[in-house]
Amino acid sequence: MAFSEIIDSLVRIAGRENVLTEDEDRRVYSYDATSQWKAMPDAVVFPANTGQVEGIVRLADAKGVPLTPRGGGTNVSGGSVPIRGGIALVMTKMNRILSVEPENLSARVEAGAVLMDLQGALAARKLIFPPDPQSFLGATLGGIIAENAGGPVCVKYGVTKQYILGIKAVIPAAGRAVEFGGVTVKNVVGYDLVSLITGSEGTLGVITEAVLRLMPLPAARKTLLALFDDLPKAGEAVGMVFDSGTVPAKIELLDNWVIRSINRTAGMKLPENAAAMLMFELDGRPEAVESDAAKVMRVCMAAGATGTTAAGNDAEALSWWRARSAGFAAVFSAAPTVLAEDVTVPRSRMPEFIRKVTGICKTMGLEVTVIGHAGDGNLHPSVLTDQKNAAHFEKAKIAVDRIVEAAIEFGGVLSGEHGIGLEKMKFMRRTQDPFFIEAMKQIKKTFDPRGIMNPGKIWED
Numbered sequence: 001m002a003f004s005e006i007i008d009s010l011v012r013i014a015g016r017e018n019v020l021t022e023d024e025d026r027r028v029y030s031y032d033a034t035s036q037w038k039a040m041p042d043a044v045v046f047p048a049n050t051g052q053v054e055g056i057v058r059l060a061d062a063k064g065v066p067l068t069p070r071g072g073g074t075n076v077s078g079g080s081v082p083i084r085g086g087i088a089l090v091m092t093k094m095n096r097i098l099s100v101e102p103e104n105l106s107a108r109v110e111a112g113a114v115l116m117d118l119q120g121a122l123a124a125r126k127l128i129f130p131p132d133p134q135s136f137l138g139a140t141l142g143g144i145i146a147e148n149a150g151g152p153v154c155v156k157y158g159v160t161k162q163y164i165l166g167i168k169a170v171i172p173a174a175g176r177a178v179e180f181g182g183v184t185v186k187n188v189v190g191y192d193l194v195s196l197i198t199g200s201e202g203t204l205g206v207i208t209e210a211v212l213r214l215m216p217l218p219a220a221r222k223t224l225l226a227l228f229d230d231l232p233k234a235g236e237a238v239g240m241v242f243d244s245g246t247v248p249a250k251i252e253l254l255d256n257w258v259i260r261s262i263n264r265t266a267g268m269k270l271p272e273n274a275a276a277m278l279m280f281e282l283d284g285r286p287e288a289v290e291s292d293a294a295k296v297m298r299v300c301m302a303a304g305a306t307g308t309t310a311a312g313n314d315a316e317a318l319s320w321w322r323a324r325s326a327g328f329a330a331v332f333s334a335a336p337t338v339l340a341e342d343v344t345v346p347r348s349r350m351p352e353f354i355r356k357v358t359g360i361c362k363t364m365g366l367e368v369t370v371i372g373h374a375g376d377g378n379l380h381p382s383v384l385t386d387q388k389n390a391a392h393f394e395k396a397k398i399a400v401d402r403i404v405e406a407a408i409e410f411g412g413v414l415s416g417e418h419g420i421g422l423e424k425m426k427f428m429r430r431t432q433d434p435f436f437i438e439a440m441k442q443i444k445k446t447f448d449p450r451g452i453m454n455p456g457k458i459w460e461d
């Protein structure tokens, strides 16, 4: 069947206005949030409901056409790039919050719902969905589930998989939508396939709906900053905070580059010579938050901070967190190409690891910026380079390989929250047990026998 006939079928399923085939339209869906990879889909489709997704998946499966699900396209590991062409299935028109049940602390959403819209709807009912990837302006719940995304609050609340009770997904092998899990917090019926689909990076099926586990909005929150004249020293302070018996909701680490970027973009007046800054958020009952905040500030000073300060009110705290998000986003425009890492090491080894990363880049004459969710050892060292300068880019890639290898040596993992996608595939066989890879391939075959779902990702064939 010629691809034009596939397009005719897509138009019959989703409607002419929901199928894009022009070059300039397809190009928009050839990227993720980095500038590292691009590959054009042959067609872009926006389904309106699960029934349409079923029709599209059945068509793609029958004709062996690659199908790459896409939410906001904010991932940074190549996940949404349709590397083998075919159909880019963009879920953003399925964006309804179907129900919120405060008595069950749960909500049912369509996969294309944007996190910020969900957060707004929940805040009005004094509820939260804790996972908070800093791309909340555009990231969708489907993408967040498919990447098992994290974010600053994972220190205390855990990652996405801890907040997914049920998933409706269209599975090629079934030829229809299947409900996994349910609506209850406790559920030990058979294998935990909800957790399997969470983090599957669009390779097993298309998530169309999810049942989310919610938490009550904390009664009080407090934001603190602590400045350091040495980056690894900030890493040491993180361990000392936990050792003091306090578990903040967020502990973010920003280096000098990001501090200066925040001053420029958000008009903050942080000391430009500070080597590092830790940002903390404490939440809970008001009295506990106040005493924990005082303790964290004392611990940071004991760890060698040059100063600490607390936000005077919620508005100020919010402006600091917005500045932090902008600071991370700014890293991606800091150079023509930014190789943003996502390694995670045991918290206790973070100071040593930071030294290693800065040492690797210094020796190789490369500029690196270090930002990350320090509370869970998840760091994003970002090497600044330019893909068009072949020699520099090659050197930067070698530095990134060394950083990843160091993380593994330190007892860490390849990816803390951004996923494997295209970016980390080459490390999979080197770092994982062959049985693990084989088991994943068998699972893939069970869900997607013809290999149409987001092919060319996670492991090399």
Ligand SMILES: Cc1cc2nc3c(=O)[nH]c(=O)nc-3n(C[C@H](O)[C@H](O)[C@H](O)COP(=O)(O)OP(=O)(O)OC[C@H]3O[C@@H](n4cnc5c(N)ncnc54)[C@H](O)[C@@H]3O)c2cc1C
Residues within 6 Å of the ligand: 032, 033, 068, 069, 070, 071, 072, 073, 074, 075, 076, 078, 079, 080, 091, 111, 112, 132, 133, 134, 135, 138, 139, 140, 141, 142, 143, 144, 145, 146, 147, 148, 149, 150, 151, 152, 201, 202, 203, 205, 206, 207, 208, 328, 329, 417, 418, 454
């Ligand atoms: C500035 C910035 C900050 C970020 N901060 C964080 C952070 O703090 N924590 C974090 O974890 N990540 C972060 N990210 C990465 C990214 O935002 C997350 O991975 C996010 O979960 C992607 O959601 P999305 O809707 O954009 O998905 P996309 O990028 O569109 O897709 C991501 C993957 O999910 C698959 N997918 C998407 N929708 C579906 C679906 N309905 N069914 C099946 N598979 C699907 C895609 O095929 C792809 O493999 C950040 C990115 C940027 C640019």
